Amino acid sequence: MKFPTLHPRRVVPLIVACAVFMENLDSTIIATALPQIARALHEDPLHLSLAITAYLLSLAVFIPLSGWVADRHGARRVFRAAILVFTFGSVLCGLSQSMPQLIGARILQGLGGALMVPVGRLVLLRAIPKSELIAAMSWLTVPALFGPILGPPLGGLIVTYASWRWIFFINVPIGLLGWWLVTRFIDDTRAETRAPLDFGGWLLVGSGLVLLVMAFELLGKNLLANAVVYAMIVAGIALLLLYAHQSRQREAPIVDLRLLRIASFRISISGGSLYRCCVGAYTLLMPLMLQLGFGYSAAASGGITFVSAAGAMLMKATAPRIVRRFGFRPLLLGNSLLSAVFLLGCAQFAAGTPKLVMLGWLLVYGFFRSLQFTCINTLGYADVPPSRMSQATSFSSTAQQLSLSVGVGIGSQVLNTARALHGGGALVASDFQHAFMVIAALTAASALLFRRLSANAGSSVSGHPDSVATPD
CATH class of the missing domain: 1.20.1250.20 (MFS general substrate transporter like domains)
Incomplete structure (x- = not known):
């Protein structure tokens, strides 16, 4: 079967936008389903909010690595792998029988999402001339807005008329289609020089971001004393400031200030x-x-x-x-x-x-x-x-x-x-x-x-x- 010829400049923004949409939708759709998931797993809904937090923390830890990984292994290869990791994590979420299993699957999903979105954006930037960048970037703003808006009502419909597990299983066909489209239409690119991993810098940035994301997720929810939450914010900022000071001496910092x-x-x-x-x-x-x-x-x-x-x-x-x-x-x-x-x-x-x-x-x-x-x-x-x-x-x-x-x-x-x-x-x-x-x-x-x-x-x-x- 012969497929129609599509210009990469037209199809690449759509492919990346679909990946961004899948990640944005998934990160919001779960909130509506938490009460039903909690009942199915015999857990307190308040405790199950850890499934959301685990995903956000995974993003915070692994997003700073995305640029280094793409340079070392090639943007297309990493983008395809990230889509598969995210999709596989979605399957594991849908199959989870306990809270620890769900949290572990959400961490894996976060790893896929942390690489999928920034590396997808990198693929687009390398494939599209700057003169056409505005039109291409406008595609990426749509899923970023659609996801948080569509997620809650779609999650409500799924848990009302089907099983909560389908809020994760719906990612499977999208992910497999995305993997095929990336394979067919996107060329592989990688940096000419491969810098060593700034492991110490990654630990500082990752730890600082984890503390800040966790603190702002807890802020206003009365789950921890305000003093503890504010201490986490101060500690997170301190770690990031320490990284900013030390990164001046690093040849290839993980986040290049x-x-x-x-x-x-x-x-x-x-x-x-x-x-x-x-x-x-x-x-x-x-x-x-x-x-x-x-x-x-x-x-x-x-x-x-x-x-x-x-x-x-x-x-x-x-x-x-x-x-x-x-x-x-x-x-x-x-x-x-x-x-x-x-x-x-x-x-x-x-x-x-x-x-x-x-x-x-x-x-x-x-x-x-x-x-x-x-x-x-x-x-x-x-x-x-x-x-x-x-x-x-x-x-x-x-x-x-x-x-x-x-x-x-x-x-x-x-x-x-x-x-x-x-x-x-x-x-x-x-x-x-x-x-x-x-x-x-x-x-x-x-x-x-x-x-x-x-x-x-x-x-x-x-x-x-x-x-x-x-x-x-």
């Missing part, structure tokens, strides 16, 4: 991390506000939040033209402030707000939020030399994972603080209003970081004419 000398990459990481923190908080706050604050069912809540993904799809078709017309700096500044306005609008939602109003508001917010992610992700690689692209993808993926965890922790902590101000007890709608105001302020603050971009930042990628003036 020298990349921060590239202005566009540095601002993409700093401003992008602050913006992504707020999106992480939003994905926690919006479903909780609809269900706990307004009394919506899980299905009704999912139907409203899902509309943001439709806005993201609209953005995909228009992003290249928008970036070419305005350039990165005005868009990143404007989108930060617009996103803050939309979050302030979310704070005005009430139980009596018409659903159509909420749907329209979140649809447009989804468009601008996705456009912001496309700009951030594309700008970050605009000026990175090809020889350092693998280090840049692992650095960027590490920052993304940490910022999302921090965002969820911030959202939880702000909710707890707001609840404490009215004497504790159940969460009420006003608690969520205060939380949305806080993350709106933080989103607006990210504009101060993007303001430091030069007027012609990323012009070789955006196609936007260089500006004469360049701010300091």
Whole structure:
């Protein structure tokens, strides 16, 4: 049978986007199914949340290794292997008969996800010319938004009408198809020189990230004393600062902080991390506000939040033209402030707000939020030399994972603080209003970081004419 010829530049973004979608969907879909899984395994649902934490910790440990592994063994080979590891881990999750088995399978899944997403992004960056990077990157923002939105309602449907095990088994056909597509359409690439593994640096970074991710997952949940959680945050930051100091003497550091000398990459990481923190908080706050604050069912809540993904799809078709017309700096500044306005609008939602109003508001917010992610992700690689692209993808993926965890922790902590101000007890709608105001302020603050971009930042990628003036 003869297959139609497809241009790699068209199919590679789709392949990588599918892998990203599978990882993003899986990381959120399990939360809805936890009560049913706990009953099936005869465990306390609170204890079973370790299945989520184990996955996040596995990501934190192994993402920094992704660039070194890709350089040493080839990006296509590692990408294919990561898809298979993730798929095999999914099968083991579905077959688990006890909590330890499920946690072990989730750790294996995390290993696959930690390599699959950043190495997939590296495959895309090496296959796509910079002039076509915006269109390619816009595909990657869609699954990043679809996963957290689609995961809860899809998980609810699966556990209601089928076995909870299918939330893992659905990854099998996607993974096998992805492996075949990578084999057929993606060429193998690897670095010309193979640096030795910075094992000591990896231990410092991995330990620091594990402490921070664990702490921000626990923040606001009252599972440990606040003093213990804050001590974990301090210890995690201290380990990362120690790594930053020692990495100056390392020839090939596991996370290359020298990349921060590239202005566009540095601002993409700093401003992008602050913006992504707020999106992480939003994905926690919006479903909780609809269900706990307004009394919506899980299905009704999912139907409203899902509309943001439709806005993201609209953005995909228009992003290249928008970036070419305005350039990165005005868009990143404007989108930060617009996103803050939309979050302030979310704070005005009430139980009596018409659903159509909420749907329209979140649809447009989804468009601008996705456009912001496309700009951030594309700008970050605009000026990175090809020889350092693998280090840049692992650095960027590490920052993304940490910022999302921090965002969820911030959202939880702000909710707890707001609840404490009215004497504790159940969460009420006003608690969520205060939380949305806080993350709106933080989103607006990210504009101060993007303001430091030069007027012609990323012009070789955006196609936007260089500006004469360049701010300091």
